[in-house]
């Protein structure tokens with residue numbers, strides 16, 4: 001990710017959007033925005049949660065989780081500490097600017113290099129110890145931020161373990177089969193990243209993009225977003241079998257207080273042999289609200305291969321995807337971006353769908 005130039009346009013005091021941040025309407029409005037569709041909300045502590053989660057992951061690649069046991073007070077602190085961090089003056093935040101070759105630090109959204117226009121957002125990527133990133137820009141005043149983020153990561157790791165179990169169970173896998181799946185076995189060593197996103201109010205939201213359409217590369221993402229401030233949208237794709245769910249459209253994800261958004265990432269898509277859909281999503285901006293979000297990305301450690309679970313592979317057609325580690329997959333994505341899942345299809349698997357350009 002390139003570091004930010006000092007002359008960066010200050011999104012927080014902007015009265016207009018410059019050309020550099022103005023997106024083509026053919027990109028912004030590539031699909032209609034649904035008027036009355038809702039992403040499923042699932043109480044994950046319910047005894048029948050697995051079947052509901054399985055259905056949501058197949059149709060939407062996303063659900064809103066309640067009953068997740070992450071304390072509401074902690075969610076509140078994560079949001080207030082995130083806001084406090086972003087409210088620092090730009091020159092202070094730039095002290096944590098991310099450098100080429102490192103994923104951690106302050107900067108534009110990690111996806112920026114794939115798009116010709118700039119997004120109406122900025123972010124902090126925290127991989128590893130948050131102190132390493134914020135101590136320099138917040139000398140003497142970073143300990144509360146770091147404690148909150150560390151506690152949140154512990155809660156997220158615990159939740160990720162439970163979600164992983166329920167999601168695999170929903171695919172019909174028995175406990176002993178789960179133990180043979182690399183990413184499940186290596187959950188304790190999982191690689192985790194917190195991505196803090198800030199979307200300032202925008203003077204011309206209809207021509208700006210907070211975060212461009214993408215899928216997340218890991219197993220799944222747990223996203224905590226500002227209560228009441230809408231912005232996240234998920235692409236609900238028309239089913240190939242015409243199941244009556246309607247045409248492809250963007251659906252606004254309702255910002256329910258205390259619900260966490262869970263979205264399937266590319267590695268789980270591979271693990272499930274395509275049964276679960278890696279959710280394409282984006283974030284739009286609004287004229288008034290300053291929205292923040294905190295994404296927890298999780299995936300297996302870099303030496304663990306992810307491959308379709310054997311029980312989900314058709315013995316005649318074989319696995320749809322070939323085995324891949326997360327770093328290998330990220331390398332492929334860096335070259336082909338939204339065609340990475342197509343690029344890791346097994347050579348003998350049926351022909352992929354026709355190439356679709358994401359930047360129209």
Ligand SMILES: O=C(O)CCC(=O)C(=O)O
Pocket residue numbers: 195197211216223225231232281282283292293295
């Ligand atoms: O802020 C959001 O709602 C989406 C963030 C996101 O998609 C990401 O960080 O990958």
Ligand SMILES: [Fe+2]
Pocket residue numbers: 214215216221281295
């Ligand atoms: Fe994302």
